[in-house]
Amino acid sequence: FKESELVFTIGGLGPTSDDITRDVLAEVLGDPLRFDEEVARWLREFFARRGVPLVESNLRQAWVPSRGRILPNPNGTAPGLLFEATDGTRMAIALPGPPSEFLPMVDRHVVPLLHQWGGGAVIHSRTVRLCGIGESLVEHYVMDLVVSTNPTVAPYAKTGEVHLRVTARAQGQAEAEQLVSAMVQRIAERLGRYIYGYDEDTLEESVVRLLTAQQLRIATAESCTGGMLAARITNVPGSSHVFQGGVVAYSNEAKTRLVGVDEELIRSHGAVSEEVAEALAFEVRARFGTELGVGITGIAGPEGGTPEKPVGLVYIALAHRGGVRVQRNEFLGSRNDVRTRAVLTALVMVREYALEAKAHGEEVMRH
Structure with a gap:
């Protein structure tokens, strides 16, 4: 509160003795707590509806x-709370x-409260989601x-993705949306091929949409993932x-018996090789x-690596009508990081093929 007029806290509003957020904020801001009968009635009804003793x-x-004031919480028992200092200059939510x-x-x-306190100014944001390109290249x-001030453009590196x-900020919603839309268009002109979606879109949603539009069906054979x-x-x-089925072929025997990979191969x-993928x-x-088949084989770790085939080595293959594409990858990070990055890379490969x-049309399917 020494540097901020408004502070947010998350958590610590539960019913147990270690949930002390409300008590601390009440003391710091000099906004004493009172027992609210309406909230108490709602709590009793909440537990009664679920047949749970209160x-x-x-x-x-x-x-x-x-x-x-009280901020209603329709999904739980702890309401949000807005505290206000005695002099009205500091608040906490x-x-x-x-x-x-x-x-x-x-x-x-x-x-809505932030808009109200902001003097009527409107803040509008959109997130541009990219794949198949690194953060440094996006920033290039x-x-x-990125150095513009209104609108601002902020890059965020995610696992296997980059978000912009x-x-x-404007005096009206329409003006704020227009500013954002114009900037998003400028980004799309430079990075359009890497943009798979916006805001809450996911990479897999983009892939399914593309496969559906191109009438391409897919099946998967996964080992390390x-x-x-x-x-x-x-x-x-x-x-x-579009998705017909998948096989988890973890052991060598499963690769042979369930998928049909030649034992001699x-x-x-x-098992971790371009040929097996x-x-x-x-x-x-x-x-x-x-029309499409994906094969993934690799070493997720933390053990099992060798100098020739280190932990994080993953081969991903995409078979199509005209042949196969194989990508050799060396992913860093934990076992889960390796597996997650392998899946994202496979989705990017499928997306790129579907875009082509x-x-x-049919020409790409012969190459």
């Missing part, structure tokens, strides 16, 4: 600031910890845009139109009768 400690959540609770409250209560293409958050690629694809509603080149992709495509199919 214990006395649950009613701790009915203690609210005297001068501030306390929100419950679970994201499923505080995120809707931010949209419903906090953002948009360096002159464009934010504008253990079905994660299939799971990402099938998370998308409507993916049944595995003996000659090793190709075979996984080719065979799973043939077995499911799809969209641009060139």
Whole structure:
């Protein structure tokens, strides 16, 4: 509070003795707590509807600031609380910890309050989501845009992706949206081929849309990723139109028996090899009768690596009508990092092929 007029806290509003956020804020801001009968009644009804007994400690959540206000929480028992200092110059907003609770409250209560306190100014943001390109290269293409002030452009490196958050401030919603839209268009002119979506879009949603539009069906044979690629694809509603099935072929025996990879190929080149990745992709495509087949094999770690084949080595193959594409990757990070990056890379490979199919039709499928 020494440097800020408004402070946000997340968590510590529960019913247990270690949930002390409300008590601390009340003391620091001099906004004493009072027992709110309306909140208490709501809590009793909440527990009664669920057939769960209400214990006395649950009613701790009915203690609210005297001068501030209550921010309703439709997804949990802890209301959000707004505390106000005696002189009115400092405030605090306390929100419950679970994201499923505080995120809707931010949209419903906090953002309107910020607009109100901001003198009527409107803040509007969009997130441009990119894949298949690194953060440094993205920044190279948009360096002159990153230094702009309204709207601002902020790059964020995510696992296997880069996000550009464009934010504008204006006196009206339409003006703010126009400023953001114009900047997003400038970004698209430079990086359009790498943009898979905006805001809450996911890479797998983009892939499913492209495959559906191009009438391309896909099947997967996964080793080190253990079905994660299939799971990402099938998370998308409507993916049944393009995803025919997947095989988790973790052991060498499974690669041979379930997918049809030749035993001699595995003996000659090793399970983690370009040749086996190709075979996984080719065979799973043939077995499911799809236009595309993906094969993934690698060493996720933390053990199992050698100087020739280190931890993080993953081969990803994409079989199609005209042949196969194979990508050798050496991913850094934990076991989960390696597996996640492998799945994202596979999705990028499928997306790039589908984009080429969209641009060139049957021609790309013969190369």
